[in-house]
Amino acid sequence: MNSINTKSVHTASMKERTIQPKVMPLYQTSAFAFSSLEELEGYYEGNGTYLYSRTANPNTDALGQTVADLEEAPRGVAASSGMSAIFAGILAVAGAGDHILAAEDVYGGTFHLLKEELVHLGMTVHFADFTDLSQVEQILIDYPEVKLIFSESITNPFLRVEDLAVLEQLKKHYGVKLMIDNTFATPYTIQPYALGADLVAHSATKYLGGHSDVTAGVLVGDADLIRVAESRIVNLGMNLSPFEAWLTIRGIKTLAVRMKAQTENAAAIAAFLEGKAQVWYPGMGAIVTFALPESMDVSKFFSSLGWIKIVPTLAGVETTVSYPFGTSHRALSLEEKEKIGVTRQVIRLSAGIEGAEDILTQLGAAFVN
Ligand SMILES: *Cc1c(COP(=O)(O)O)cnc(C)c1O
Numbered sequence: 001m002n003s004i005n006t007k008s009v010h011t012a013s014m015k016e017r018t019i020q021p022k023v024m025p026l027y028q029t030s031a032f033a034f035s036s037l038e039e040l041e042g043y044y045e046g047n048g049t050y051l052y053s054r055t056a057n058p059n060t061d062a063l064g065q066t067v068a069d070l071e072e073a074p075r076g077v078a079a080s081s082g083m084s085a086i087f088a089g090i091l092a093v094a095g096a097g098d099h100i101l102a103a104e105d106v107y108g109g110t111f112h113l114l115k116e117e118l119v120h121l122g123m124t125v126h127f128a129d130f131t132d133l134s135q136v137e138q139i140l141i142d143y144p145e146v147k148l149i150f151s152e153s154i155t156n157p158f159l160r161v162e163d164l165a166v167l168e169q170l171k172k173h174y175g176v177k178l179m180i181d182n183t184f185a186t187p188y189t190i191q192p193y194a195l196g197a198d199l200v201a202h203s204a205t206k207y208l209g210g211h212s213d214v215t216a217g218v219l220v221g222d223a224d225l226i227r228v229a230e231s232r233i234v235n236l237g238m239n240l241s242p243f244e245a246w247l248t249i250r251g252i253k254t255l256a257v258r259m260k261a262q263t264e265n266a267a268a269i270a271a272f273l274e275g276k277a278q279v280w281y282p283g284m285g286a287i288v289t290f291a292l293p294e295s296m297d298v299s300k301f302f303s304s305l306g307w308i309k310i311v312p313t314l315a316g317v318e319t320t321v322s323y324p325f326g327t328s329h330r331a332l333s334l335e336e337k338e339k340i341g342v343t344r345q346v347i348r349l350s351a352g353i354e355g356a357e358d359i360l361t362q363l364g365a366a367f368v369n
Pocket of ligand 1: 081082083084107109110152156181183184202203204205206215216217
């Protein structure tokens with residue numbers, strides 16, 4: 001090997017050494033090499049090696065399995081975003097002609113997926129007020145085509161904690177599957193699979209990643225359903241990149257300590273806001289939603305928050321605020337917003353890991369302004 005052209009391409013990969021890294025290395029490769037046809041044949045016989053990163057990659061596999069372990073579920077798969085994890089979960093259960101029953105207060109992006117996109121695939125979606133479970137049951141009675149019940153363990157933005165025990169009874173009685181989006185709660189707080197859900201979806205963009213530097217999703221659940229979801233992800237190209245999976249796994253290592261700190265801060269913030277605003281805090285998780293009194297100017301409040309930035313996401317280590325009316329629920333009509341209570345005065349706060357006193361001082365200053 002003498003030519004610089006050859007050496008520049010091959011030298012680095014030839015230096016094979018016995019390296020034992022402390023953490024899983026990043027397999028930033030689009031495909032995997034084979035040294036013989038027998039080895040290639042071995043891949044197809046299922047010997048656990050890898051072929052092509054869209055179909056499987058060690059980093060994305062590790063992420064799926066890590067979240068499955070945290071959720072006490074047998075199997076998991078990573079996806080390019082929370083939306084693709086949810087979509088893959090739907091496709092694992094339902095197809096053209098099938099119906100889906102969803103909570104009307106799901107995350108705005110999910111609402112959009114359910115309301116606008118699935119119709120093009122021949123599915124019908126019924127939305128119900130999941131605080132009225134007789135309404136939920138009536139839809140199951142009226143529409144035997146329903147294959148899937150979908151809700152969130154803690155909803156956005158009013159942090160309603162879903163009654164998973166009742167949903168589990170309903171899904172069993174009517175022979176349908178149950179998928180729960182566990183993004184806001186994380187397995188630190190609630191484990192929906194252990195409580196009877198068949199599929200649990202995550203926007204890993206939020207607490208699992210935890211540092212606001214990845215867009216990723218994970219779906220975990222029954223092994224047979226995850227296998228179907230995996231093939232949808234592979235064939236529709238909804239796979240996650242190895243680097244995003246690697247970053248998400250790094251984030252997950254501190255999930256428990258972050259959630260503990262953020263939950264404690266959220267509780268302190270909720271107590272502080274009591275009496276100053278209408279507060280929604282379910283006593284768990286790290287999100288606090290509040291509505292300023294009509295007498296307060298919401299734009300002025302947002303502009304007076306100093307280092308607490310307006311960010312249309314949640315779950316990072318920094319305390320941030322968002323404006324559901326103008327962002328996550330923007331796509332909803334005014335009537336739809338009003339129906340679920342997303343008014344102009346509503347603010348969603350995501351507690352970070354800063355010192356509680358500093359957060360309260362900064363928030364207090366915005367109330368004085
Ligand atoms: C952010 C979010 C999603 C969508 O996740 P992406 O990673 O942005 O695709 C779904 N559900 C909930 C509850 C979310 O907060």
